[in-house]
Amino acid sequence: MAKFNLKINGQTQEVDVDPTTPMLWVLRDHVKLVGTKYGCGIAQCGACTVHLGDNAVRSCQLPVSAVGEQEITTIEGLSENGDHPVQQAWLEIDVPQCGYCQAGQIMSASALLKRTPNPSDEEIESAMNGNICRCGTYTRIKTAIKTAANAENV
Amino acid sequence: MTKINTHIGRRAFIRNTSLASGGLVLGFSFLNSCKPEQAKEMTGTEMPNEWFEMNSYLKIGDNGMVTVYTPNPEFGQNIRTSMPMLVAEELDVDWKNVVVEQAPYHAEKYGFQLTGGSTGIKARWIPLRMAGATAKQMLMAAASQTWQVPVEEITAEGGILKHAATKKSAGYGEMASVAATLDVPVEVQLKEVKDFKLISRSHKNVDAKKIITGEPMFGMDYQKDGMLIAMIVHPPAFGMTLKSVDDEEVKAMPGIKDVITIKSFKEGFQKHGFDTNAFPELAAIVGNSTWEVMQAKKKLNVEWKPITPNTEIVNGFFGQETRNTPAGLESTQGHKAQMEALASIPGNMVRKDGNPEAAFKNAAKILERSYSAPFLAHNSMEPINAFAHVEGNKVKIAAPIQIPSFIIPTLESSLGITKENIEMELPRMGGGFGRKGYAHFVVEAALISQKVNAPIKLVYSREDDMTTGIYRPAYHATYRAAFDENNELTALHIKAGGIPESPLFANRFPAGAIDNYLAEEWSIDSNITVGAFRAPRSNFMAGAEQAFLDEVAETMNKDAIQFRLDLLKRAKENPVGEDNQYDAERYAGVLELVREKSAWNENNETKHRGVAAYFCHNSYAAHVLDVKMENGKPVVEKVVCAIDCGVVVNPDAATNMAEGAITDGVGNAFFGGLTFKDGVPQKNNFHQYQMIRMKEAPKEIDVHFVQNEIDPTGMGEPPFPPVFGAVANALYKATGQRHYSQPFITKKEVVG
Numbered sequence: 063m064a065k066f067n068l069k070i071n072g073q074t075q076e077v078d079v080d081p082t083t084p085m086l087w088v089l090r091d092h093v094k095l096v097g098t099k100y101g102c103g104i105a106q107c108g109a110c111t112v113h114l115g116d117n118a119v120r121s122c123q124l125p126v127s128a129v130g131e132q133e134i135t136t137i138e139g140l141s142e143n144g145d146h147p148v149q150q151a152w153l154e155i156d157v158p159q160c161g162y163c164q165a166g167q168i169m170s171a172s173a174l175l176k177r178t179p180n181p182s183d184e185e186i187e188s189a190m191n192g193n194i195c196r197c198g199t200y201t202r203i204k205t206a207i208k209t210a211a212n213a214e215n216v
Numbered sequence: 217m218t219k220i221n222t223h224i225g226r227r228a229f230i231r232n233t234s235l236a237s238g239g240l241v242l243g244f245s246f247l248n249s250c251k252p253e254q255a256k257e258m259t260g261t262e263m264p265n266e267w268f269e270m271n272s273y274l275k276i277g278d279n280g281m282v283t284v285y286t287p288n289p290e291f292g293q294n295i296r297t298s299m300p301m302l303v304a305e306e307l308d309v310d311w312k313n314v315v316v317e318q319a320p321y322h323a324e325k326y327g328f329q330l331t332g333g334s335t336g337i338k339a340r341w342i343p344l345r346m347a348g349a350t351a352k353q354m355l356m357a358a359a360s361q362t363w364q365v366p367v368e369e370i371t372a373e374g375g376i377l378k379h380a381a382t383k384k385s386a387g388y389g390e391m392a393s394v395a396a397t398l399d400v401p402v403e404v405q406l407k408e409v410k411d412f413k414l415i416s417r418s419h420k421n422v423d424a425k426k427i428i429t430g431e432p433m434f435g436m437d438y439q440k441d442g443m444l445i446a447m448i449v450h451p452p453a454f455g456m457t458l459k460s461v462d463d464e465e466v467k468a469m470p471g472i473k474d475v476i477t478i479k480s481f482k483e484g485f486q487k488h489g490f491d492t493n494a495f496p497e498l499a500a501i502v503g504n505s506t507w508e509v510m511q512a513k514k515k516l517n518v519e520w521k522p523i524t525p526n527t528e529i530v531n532g533f534f535g536q537e538t539r540n541t542p543a544g545l546e547s548t549q550g551h552k553a554q555m556e557a558l559a560s561i562p563g564n565m566v567r568k569d570g571n572p573e574a575a576f577k578n579a580a581k582i583l584e585r586s587y588s589a590p591f592l593a594h595n596s597m598e599p600i601n602a603f604a605h606v607e608g609n610k611v612k613i614a615a616p617i618q619i620p621s622f623i624i625p626t627l628e629s630s631l632g633i634t635k636e637n638i639e640m641e642l643p644r645m646g647g648g649f650g651r652k653g654y655a656h657f658v659v660e661a662a663l664i665s666q667k668v669n670a671p672i673k674l675v676y677s678r679e680d681d682m683t684t685g686i687y688r689p690a691y692h693a694t695y696r697a698a699f700d701e702n703n704e705l706t707a708l709h710i711k712a713g714g715i716p717e718s719p720l721f722a723n724r725f726p727a728g729a730i731d732n733y734l735a736e737e738w739s740i741d742s743n744i745t746v747g748a749f750r751a752p753r754s755n756f757m758a759g760a761e762q763a764f765l766d767e768v769a770e771t772m773n774k775d776a777i778q779f780r781l782d783l784l785k786r787a788k789e790n791p792v793g794e795d796n797q798y799d800a801e802r803y804a805g806v807l808e809l810v811r812e813k814s815a816w817n818e819n820n821e822t823k824h825r826g827v828a829a830y831f832c833h834n835s836y837a838a839h840v841l842d843v844k845m846e847n848g849k850p851v852v853e854k855v856v857c858a859i860d861c862g863v864v865v866n867p868d869a870a871t872n873m874a875e876g877a878i879t880d881g882v883g884n885a886f887f888g889g890l891t892f893k894d895g896v897p898q899k900n901n902f903h904q905y906q907m908i909r910m911k912e913a914p915k916e917i918d919v920h921f922v923q924n925e926i927d928p929t930g931m932g933e934p935p936f937p938p939v940f941g942a943v944a945n946a947l948y949k950a951t952g953q954r955h956y957s958q959p960f961i962t963k964k965e966v967v968g
Contacts, residue, residue, distance in 0.1 A: 063470070079505075080470065080471075080507065080511075082507075083505075083507045084507065087507040090506070091445070091505040091506055091507070092505070094439060095430070096436075096437040096439070097429070097431065097432075099434075099597070099598070100436065100506075100599065100675075101597050101598075101599070101902075102678045102901050102902045103510075104678075104901055104902070104903060106902035106903050107902050107907075109597060136430065137428075137429065138429065143429075144425055149428045149429070152428045153420065153424050153428060156420045156868060156869070156872065158292075158421060158423075159292035159294065159872060159873065160291055160292030160596075160597065160598070160645060160646050161292065161423065161424075161427035161434075161646070162434060162597040162646025163597045163646075164427050165428075168428060186910070187911045188911075190909075190910045191911050192909075193909075193910075194597065194907045194909060195597070196597045196647045196907065197292050197597075197876045197880070198875065198877070198878070198879025198880045198908065198913065199875070199876060199879075200879060200908075200910045200913035201875055201879070201913060201914065201915075201916070201917050
């Protein structure tokens with residue numbers, strides 16, 4: 063066990079865990095932020111996507127010991143009241159079915175738009191290809207990303 | 217107006233909550249209770265000071281806010297929105313004043329809380345409207361009593377009661393305290409379709425805000441003070457079971473509390489058909505955190521032994537069924553040989569019309585094709601999990617499951633706890649697709665909690681979820697068509713089978729449309745467990761049948777849609793045989809609608825398009841799917857879909873579900889499949905099990921509903937099965953090759 067001071071959603075959180083523990087489980091079991099989801103544990107499904115700095119990363123493959131000073135943003139910290147343009151677009155397009163993958167989808171999409179404010183279809187597909195939606199809401203996810211991109215450009 | 221009796225004999229569908237017995241404890245609600253600030257945000261109103269329960273489905277606050285207890289578990293079909301819409305429609309209340317809470321499992325209050333078989337809205341269409349209508353009538357009676365005016369002169373709309381002559385008016389909240397004390401009316405009037413204000417208008421998912429902000433809502437999110445995490449070490453192969461456990465090393469690992477073994481079933485317990493479980497004897501590790509338990513799971517020393525063959529009687533949906541579980545380590549290669557052997561000899565005849573033998577004997581031409589599909593894993597995004605806390609003779613459970621009532625007898629037997637002492641919350645499921653109808657994991661969680669005497673959450677790893685069974689069965693079907701010298705279809709012969717069940721629906725289309733018809737089936741026992749998977753059996757038969765009909769139409773030089781319509785015309789006007797289990801007119805209706813909406817006749821020359829239609833779960837669906845080849849890979853450019861599921865309660869949500877079903881179908885047709893070697897599943901996570909991703913998803917989906925006033929029928933499943941046929945038929949146009957064996961795409965190239 064070792065102590066880590068983590069910057070999560072703008073707050074410092076101290077955790078005392080095995081240094082190999084992936085951030086996914088630090089968030090879910092120790093910090094009690096369960097919006098970040100366990101789907102596969104091997105960085106294949108994207109359900110656990112969080113932001114490390116400005117980058118979308120799979121928290122199931124990010125050991126707590128590798129985080130250091132970097133800011134972590136989870137779905138709970140993406141905006142104050144669910145009013146990030148990507149979240150708003152998700153509501154407008156009414157994207158979710160079961161909803162389990164959607165936090166990861168939103169974290170991937172918001173990182174994409176930060177990097178590429180006006181993504182092409184191909185850029186959206188490439189950025190989102192690591193996120194599985196078993197319910198098959200891909201067409202709505204793509205529409206919502208375009209909606210968010212347009213909203214941000216207004 | 218439609219008058220509906222609220223009682224059958226002495227049994228009331230709708231009852232005053234005070235009359236209903238049972239142990240609903242609202243204080244135990246972790247996921248479902250509505251926090252005041254959420255309620256305010258959702259409705260713009262303050263929480264009421266007092267709630268008045270009108271019946272088990274709804275309560276009204278003194279300020280007019282309405283809480284609807286939605287009875288069935290949610291797994292993404294959006295019934296937590298559409299079911300409360302049914303209540304609110306007849307209650308005649310503003311949707312913005314409605315708060316939705318998930319009802320816990322409670323058979324007496326909420327009836328059959330089933331999420332499966334596309335039955336939710338169909339089964340609740342009358343009862344939930346009745347719940348709203350009776351409450352409205354009780355509010356009107358309360359106003360009548362209070363104002364001393366005849367009830368017939370009172371109107372109720374948008375949450376306001378009015379008496380025109382005296383100009384009196386009151387909100388529902390003001391009359392709720394009186395109304396809640398009145399008798400439930402014996403008869404109520406339900407609205408006509410034309411008078412609906414909420415139903416058939418799109419309403420957004422009531423849970424969307426929680427989903428997009430990451431609030432706890434899924435079974436996997438369940439937390440409780442003192443809760444431990446449990447994981448199970450399963451046998452490495454089907455056909456194996458637990459022999460012994462050496463837990464010394466693991467017990468000393470950090471964070472590990474205990475290592476135990478459990479037996480899921482008591483000796484002599486007669487199982488339910490949904491008690492399917494390949495691995496009832498298990499080793500479980502309990503610890504402080506998921507990561508620590510995962511590490512211990514890798515280290516646990518367990519010895520396994522082969523199972524012994526077993527025959528048992530289970531209580532199935534349609535009575536008692538015999539289930540054979542052979543011993544041995546099975547492989548896909550062996551399965552294929554077994555299936556081909558049985559496909560080549562006569563099967564059990566299920567239906568025969570006319571004289572198919574003579575028609576085939578006298579045929580000028582015979583077309584014979586065989587189709588096959590592998591086992592499929594459900595792969596819900598939320599891996600299997602359950603929370604349980606056994607305290608003495610009571611247990612509290614929170615489990616993301618589709619059919620809570622089915623697991624109650626098993627829990628009673630395995631735990632030695634009576635059903636009155638079993639409390640169960642129904643958190644949102646992160647997908648289910650049939651898999652979460654088989655709730656063995658709830659029994660496992662409860663047994664672990666009982667043994668370690670602590671609240672525990674059982675978590676399956678993705679690998680556990682994918683490799684421990686309850687798959688879509690493997691199937692095979694051979695279709696034969698006989699043609700006379702004029703190239704007219706004279707007979708059809710279907711022989712279908714699978715491991716361990718036949719997929720055949722002998723009385724569905726094209727039965728009834730062909731003079732000489734023969735349907736046979738066979739099955740092969742296996743120790744690999746199977747279960748319902750989105751549109752069971754239909755999800756294979758639709759693909760095989762619709763691909764074969766495409767070849768028949770081609771053989772006859774007929775347009776693929778017109779050929780089907782001609783068969784349906786025959787089935788409607790002069791049906792062959794009896795017990796044809798479809799409505800030929802509605803079936804034709806979706807084909808006509810999809811023909812129009814896809815501009816089928818205009819676009820056929822320029823596009824590679826496939827059509828398919830199917831009837832299942834009381835609804836009709838047809839797709840036209842366009843494929844183009846890019847770098848040797850098929851791209852689904854567009855899917856046009858037509859569905860007849862009667863009245864569509866929440867159109868945009870239904871459209872979303874159809875889009876999902878189509879994407880799911882394309883994914884499974886292209887990539888889906890699980891194979892076995894010596895009892896071991898050959899894929900255990902998403903690096904091996906290819907799931908459809910955004911790049912492969914259809915670029916555009918265009919969903920249309922047949923407009924009618926028929927009571928709603930299934931929606932979650934019906935659009936799924938015909939996708940397989942539409943994909944196969946479009947691939948043929950794009951590649952010139954017919955596709956008979958799923959999955960259609962291997963890692964290397966398109967099969968064909």
